[in-house]
Amino acid sequence: MPCQVSIFLENQPGHLEKVTAVLRRQLINIRAMTLSSSSYGWGILNLLLDKPEKGCEVLNAAGYSAVLRKIVAVRMPDRPGGLHDLLEHLAKAGVNIKNAYATLMPKEGAAILVIDAENIEQVEILIDEAGIKKLTREEIYQI
Amino acid sequence: MSIYWQKEMETMNRSDLARYQAEKLRETVRQATKSSFYGAALKQRGLAAEDIRSLADIDKLPMTTKEDLRQHFPYGFLSVPRDAVIRLHCSSGTTGNPTVIFHNRHDLDSWANLVARSLFSAGARPGDVFQNICGYGLFTGGLGFQYGAECLGALTIPAGAGNSRRQIQLMKNFGTTVIHAIPSYLARLHEAFREMGADIARDTKLRLLVIGAEPHTEGQRRRIQDLFGVKAFNSYGLSEMNGPGVAFECECQNGLHLWEDAFIAEIVDPETLEPVPEGVVGELVMTTLDRQAMPIIRYRTRDLTRFLPGDCPCGRSHRRIDRITGRTDDMFIIKGCNVFPMQIEKILMAFPEIGSDYLIVLETVNGVNEMRIKVEVSPNWFTGEMEPLENLRRRIQEEVRDEILLTPEVRLVEPGALPKPEGKAVRVQDLRTREGE
Known part of the structure; x- marks a missing residue:
């Protein structure tokens, strides 16, 4: 399954910048990201990388609490209502999205929705059963 | 022998x-x-x-x-x-x-x-x-x-x-x-x-x-x-x-x-x-x-x-x-409670989710003295999810409160974020000003 890298970060000026510095040094490209903050001074950074395994490894080596988390990514047309149509399918399939983010695939006139959920294997099965096409690891990492 | x-x-x-x-x-x-x-x-x-x-x-x-x-x-x-x-x-x-x-x-x-x-x-x-x-x-x-x-x-x-x-x-x-x-x-x-x-x-x-x-x-x-x-x-x-x-x-x-x-x-x-x-x-x-x-x-x-x-x-x-x-x-008094750093360490060390270093910071916020405990989130326990971290923070806070009868602010920090001096570890930082208490 494809993965994103999730990193524990303190909510402090300059902390995000240090993460991106590590990735730049290793020539790792960020395809998409989200940052969610708790109200207690810390947050979690989710990164979709072209080389997630290596990215996670170098961040761990740099001292971060970083983990690989399995995700499911699905394609949608890049037009008004594109996300809605996709969500309609997902809702019918009974998929509960906990954390999600989207990114564009401009060359293909498409967009992708990255889904992060607790029971991700179950989500994958629901999506397959609903006949929705998932992106492969290679497709995601090379957006 | x-x-x-x-x-x-x-x-x-x-x-x-x-x-x-x-x-x-x-x-x-x-x-x-x-x-x-x-x-x-x-x-x-x-x-x-x-x-x-x-x-x-x-x-x-x-x-x-x-x-x-x-x-x-x-x-x-x-x-x-x-x-x-x-x-x-x-x-x-x-x-x-x-x-x-x-x-x-x-x-x-x-x-x-x-x-x-x-x-x-x-x-x-x-x-x-x-x-x-x-x-x-x-x-x-x-x-x-x-x-x-x-x-x-x-x-x-x-x-x-x-x-x-x-x-x-x-x-x-x-x-x-x-x-x-x-x-x-x-x-x-x-x-x-x-x-x-x-x-x-x-x-x-x-x-x-x-x-x-x-x-x-x-x-x-x-x-x-x-x-x-x-x-x-x-x-x-x-x-x-x-x-x-x-x-x-x-x-x-x-x-x-x-x-x-x-x-x-x-x-x-x-x-x-x-x-x-x-x-x-x-x-x-x-x-x-x-x-x-x-x-x-x-x-x-x-x-x-x-x-x-x-x-x-x-x-x-x-x-x-x-x-x-x-x-x-090294006992300190905050909000009328006598606290020994060891009382807090004892509680913290029972949590495998956090590292061995910790720092107790005493400071005056808006004229009130507060205690903040900083602990490092261990890389081995981080799952990428919010809830376990939030639960951890709350459990530490509750256990410390039960021990010293004062609710501390618990701050989770990145591994390696706490000062690591060459000599004896500094566990308490007292930044309180006189306006507090």
Whole structure:
């Protein structure tokens, strides 16, 4: 399954910048990201990388609490209502999205929705059963 | 092979030991009277060495405080001519006069023997390779363990503090079997092993750790043992009583035998100065029994501990003290609650989700004093999800509140974010201004 890298970060000026510095040094490209903050001074950074395994490894080596988390990514047309149509399918399939983010695939006139959920294997099965096409690891990492 | 370094002394029955102590106490008072401080103090009370007829007579003698040592710096406690002294150790003296302790050759030999006895009781043997990872110089842990381990007959490496890569290199090159270090450093040393891709069991011959110079909890010790895969033995000492070699854990690891042929230990209520019943925590008060250059009588250590009741299976008759639970002067008061940092450490160490380092910050926010506890989120427990971290924060907060009756702010920080000094760890940062409370 494809993965994103999730990193524990303190909510402090300059902390995000240090993460991106590590990735730049290793020539790792960020395809998409989200940052969610708790109200207690810390947050979690989710990164979709072209080389997630290596990215996670170098961040761990740099001292971060970083983990690989399995995700499911699905394609949608890049037009008004594109996300809605996709969500309609997902809702019918009974998929509960906990954390999600989207990114564009401009060359293909498409967009992708990255889904992060607790029971991700179950989500994958629901999506397959609903006949929705998932992106492969290679497709995601090379957006 | 015997498990004792000095069987007769270590297993002497209690009544013989009491007689021995009384005799040594009389000698110590006689010697101390030669110093200007004790000469005057005893004369003022009309006391002489001959008034010490039994151990119980110790309560006729006045107590000595760190302030006394400071005020009579440098030579007020010296009981031999200046040119008979061959070593001194002194404190930094960042707040006023430093304190200085002098030793003559007898004192250094006696000290080294106590450290050798201590190491032997923890399982170190002649032929071991002993790497002393701590500051040398004025700090007693460096030279104290150096001479002690040499006296034991170990190949002793004066590695000094810090520089983890070199420490690991030394361990590999010379087949180090025993390490002495302060507990807060060992977590970092282990981290360095990981970074270098080295494995303790595979790449070293380490078989025993000695930890001390920094109060720590049983939880902290267990963590260190788990990280290194060997047993860690607690060492207690203070420079006023030589340094290391005052009390030490034997292989049973159930409290620290305090060497009663070299020291008299009393545990008193720090307010009333009356002895507390056995098993009750109080301030440790110590008298040297085998020091010539600078005997010290009934010194208030400010360390809090208790005598552990019962006999130790190892057969040593010298009483055991519990690990130091705090110092009378590191207690802080916030919002009317008395708090010892050890109370908080004990709770934190029970959470495997967080690292071994922590920091208690006291600060004034909008005119109110608050306590904030910073802990590092361990990389092994991070799942990428919010809820487990939020639950962790709440559980720590609740457990600390139940212990000290004050709700702290708990701040989760990135691994490695907390200060890691080369010397003793700083656990409390007091940034309060006077407007608070």
